[in-house]
Ligand SMILES: Nc1ncnc2c1ncn2[C@@H]1O[C@H](COP(=O)(O)OP(=O)(O)OP(=O)(O)O)[C@@H](O)[C@H]1O
Ligand SMILES: Nc1ncnc2c1ncn2[C@@H]1O[C@H](COP(=O)(O)OP(=O)(O)OP(=O)(O)O)[C@@H](O)[C@H]1O
Ligand SMILES: [Mg+2]
């Protein structure tokens with residue numbers, strides 16, 4: 001479902017300096033896989049996730065999503081893919097500062113044209129699942145760091161995406177709350193969906209069936225764990 | 229050096245709802261202690277850190293810093309304490325979006341009246357110590373999540389504060405980079421300074437000599453580890 005070939009991404013810093021965030025990444029991810037991406041800080045993981053999630057374009061290389069070349073998709077198809085097929089938990093959450101948790105979680109449903117009463121119900125449900133049923137009317141600055149992270153997770157899960165991209169989803173969570181989130185991801189996976197998560201923690205990566213390690217913008221190793 | 233007695237903090241949510249973030253916290257921290265604060269997401273850790281760091285005021289209770297009642301300090305004394313004595317690594321980094329890493333790290337030195345050439349030198353040095361010597365002119369949105377976290381750490385350390393308050397300083401870092409940061413904290417501690425860090429990770433907490441566990445706005449346990 002995701003096919004990357006020789007993906008490169010570089011940034012010009014004005015003047016002679018160019019940062020090569022991805023230096024030629026090729027990988028294929030199939031439906032219902034559960035993949036963990038690990039690697040040092042600055043190695044290119046978020047850059048890779050943003051390209052997979054159709055939020056950024058590579059400097060060169062090919063990205064096929066469900067067999068279609070993403071760089072040839074029109075804006076409507078791209079918007080449909082981002083809204084209907086992909087759920088994204090950002091490393092820095094990216095919540096709307098002036099909206100409460102409920103409205104933040106409703107956002108993908110509003111774009112998806114879901115009726116007001118149904119989406120309120122779905123958003124309440126998603127927030128309860130991450131343990132924030134009593135925080136629905138708090139704005140982001142009225143929430144703890146881990147609570148904001150959980151609102152971002154609820155927003156990503158609320159329309160049951162076929163592909164969940166989660167960039168360090170448990171970084172601000174204690175291990176018990178983190179385990180509860182991993183159970184939600186397991187449920188989504190068990191329903192046939194695809195999970196790709198970036199993590200720094202081996203015990204989180206162990207939930208995945210395949211671990212891809214990135215170093216300096218390239219894939220250093222790509223291992224499938226047979227017994228899961 | 230830090231003496232909290234029956235500290236309470238609550239927020240009014242408009243209407244009848246009141247959130248009690250801290251429900252009566254009493255604790256004393258002495259010079260050169262190395263304390264880890266742990267607890268579930270939403271239990272009150274960041275609220276406690278903000279009060280200790282003189283960035284927030286309690287709803288009730290007493291806070292004495294170096295024997296002086298903080299609520300009776302004038303603005304000048306408070307500003308001096310915050311700038312000269314305390315270094316704070318925020319859970320959400322709080323970097324200036326339009327300034328590069330170097331300028332962000334220089335900020336405490338500018339407030340402290342350090343000369344331009346000396347503070348550039350100190351800021352370069354602090355950034356090299358966290359492995360970002362080649363990212364000094366990148367702005368926050370040109371940095372990875374873990375790199376932003378490290379800029380926040382460099383900014384907190386650049387002044388060699390007598391008290392370092394670090395709120396989940398390794399949450400976005402791989403374990404190797406996290407270890408490098410812990411070495412920097414060890415060095416600061418060995419020079420006689422006081423370290424208070426919030427963490428979700430037991431292996432980070434193990435660097436401390438004392439672990440305080442918070443739950444629902446109160447201290448659940450407070451243990452000194454004798455053998456470190
Ligand atoms: N401005 C606010 N208004 C209302 N409630 C708030 C506000 N700030 C924090 N809270 C609430 O106070 C409680 C404690 O928040 P705090 O940020 O101290 O938690 P924490 O222990 O740091 O959590 P985490 O591990 O998730 O960072 C949370 O339940 C949060 O929802
Ligand atoms: N807009 C940009 N301009 C210049 N350099 C950038 C930009 N965005 C990212 N970079 C650089 O690209 C590299 C990869 O960044 P990326 O965010 O993908 O890392 P990461 O693996 O997610 O790191 P972390 O674990 O710290 O989150 C980093 O060295 C970063 O400094
Ligand atoms: Mg990242």
Ligand SMILES: [Mg+2]
Pocket residue numbers: 144145146273274275319395
């Ligand atoms: Mg916190």
